[in-house]
Amino acid sequence: MKCPRCGEDGDRVLETRTSQAGSVVRRRRECGKCHFRFTTYETIVRMPLIVIKRDGTREPYDRTKLLNGIATACRKRPVAGKKIEAIVNDIEDNISDRYQTEIKSSDIGRMVLERLLEIDEVSYVRFASVYRKFTNIDKFAKELKKIKKERKWKKRYR
Template sequence: MQCPFCQHASNRVLESRSAEAGRSIRRRRQCLKCECRFTTYERIEYVPVTVIKRNSSRELFNRSKLLRGIVRACEKTGLDAAKLETLVDNIEMELQQRSTREITSADIGELVLQQLRSLNEVAYVRFASVYRQFTGIRDFADTLTHLQESEEKVGSPPYVSNGNRPSSTLTV
C-alpha cells in the first residue's frame, strides 16, 4: 500500500475495525517514511451485475440509483435511512448470489416490491406506481385490492394507519 502523500511503499497498521455493517474493514495506517496517517478500506470485490432495461439497453447495476428510487417512494412514511440501506443491501446481496450476471430491471423492481411490502404499504404503492407505470386511478385501485386480498389470505391484522384504529375497508 503506497502512502498517498509521499508514495513510499512501507507503512504500518495502527488500527483495524469492521465498517459498513461488516462488509468492509477500515484500517488506519501510518507511513514509515513521512509518518503521515491515512485510512484504507478493504472490501470484497463483486462481479459486476448488468441491468437490462425496458428499452433493451444495458447498464451496470448502480446501488445509489436503486437507493434513490426507494428513498423517493418512502418519503414522509417514517421509515429510517438504516432500514432503507438494509433493504438495498439485501437486494444487492441477492443479485450477487445469482448465477447469472445479467438481470432485468423488472426483476429488480419485483425484488424491491417484495421487500417494501413488509416494511410499509404506502411506500409499496408509491414504488409500484412508478415501476409498473400506472396510468390512472384504476391501476392504483387494482394494486390496493390485490394488497388487501393477499393480507386477508395470510390472516394478518388490518393495516393500522394512525396507530389507533384499523383503516377502513377499501371500496372500489
C-alpha cells in the first residue's frame, strides 16, 4: 500500500481487525520509510446483478430463486444439494468474472442447462421444459442436439 504522506510503496501491518461479523477487515499500517501510520479497510466487492426477464422487465438477481428452480428439476434424482449449490456458485463466478451487471434470464437458464447436462439428463430435461418453455418436442430435440454438440466440441478443445 502506497504511503499517503511520502508515497513509498512498502508498509508494515501493525494490527488487523475484523468487524461487522467478518465482512470488513481493518488494518493499521506503518510506512517503512517515514513511519507515517494509516488505516485501510477491506470489504468484499459485490456487483449488483440485474436479471432481464423474457418480457423485458428487470429484477434483482435472486440466488435462492435459482437454487430452488434447479432443486425442483432435480427432485428425486441422484443430485446432491451440494452439487446444486456448486452449479449456482459456478454460474455466479462466471458472471462476476466478466464484470457483468445485467444478464438475460435465458442466459442464466442456458448456463444451468449446460451444467445439468453433465450431471443428470432427467434433471436437464425437466429444467429445460420449465425454463425454456418449449412449445413442441421438435424444438426441444433440436436444442438438445445443439447442446450435446457444443459439449463434445468443448471437451475436444479444452
